[in-house]
Amino acid sequence: xxxxxxxxxxxxxxxxxxxxxxxxxxxxxxxxxxxxxxxxxxxxxxxxxxxxxxxxxxxxxxxxxxxxxxxxxxxxxxxxxxxxxxxxxxxxxxxxxxxxx
Numbered sequence: 677x678x679x680x681x682x683x684x685x686x687x688x689x690x691x692x693x694x695x696x697x698x699x700x701x702x703x704x705x706x707x708x709x710x711x712x713x714x715x716x717x718x719x720x721x722x723x724x725x726x727x728x729x730x731x732x733x734x735x736x737x738x739x740x741x742x743x744x745x746x747x748x749x750x751x752x753x754x755x756x757x758x759x760x761x762x763x764x765x766x767x768x769x770x771x772x773x774x775x776x777x
Contacts, residue, residue: 685739689709689733691732692739692760696727698725698756738762
């Protein structure tokens with residue numbers, strides 16, 4: 677399964693939603709300041725086990741790097757790890773740091 681396209685660092689982006697089940701990365705969605713919710717209404721992702729992670733962005737903050745890694749532990753437990761780096765120390769960076777505490 678391939679991840680869908682998203683418009684990174686577009687003007688007016690207020691945050692990003694990452695859609696995953698911990699094993700597959702389904703989508704990254706860029707939220708615009710228009711307040712539309714069509715993305716959530718049109719999704720076709722499995723309901724059970726799907727996680728929706730929202731990362732707010734401050735005005736002027738940009739995505740700098742997204743790294744993903746698929747792997748398996750002994751016994752074939754598959755997983756995905758994802759690292760998102762932004763240009764600021766606020767917004768998404770602080771949100772994730774608070775979540776990890």
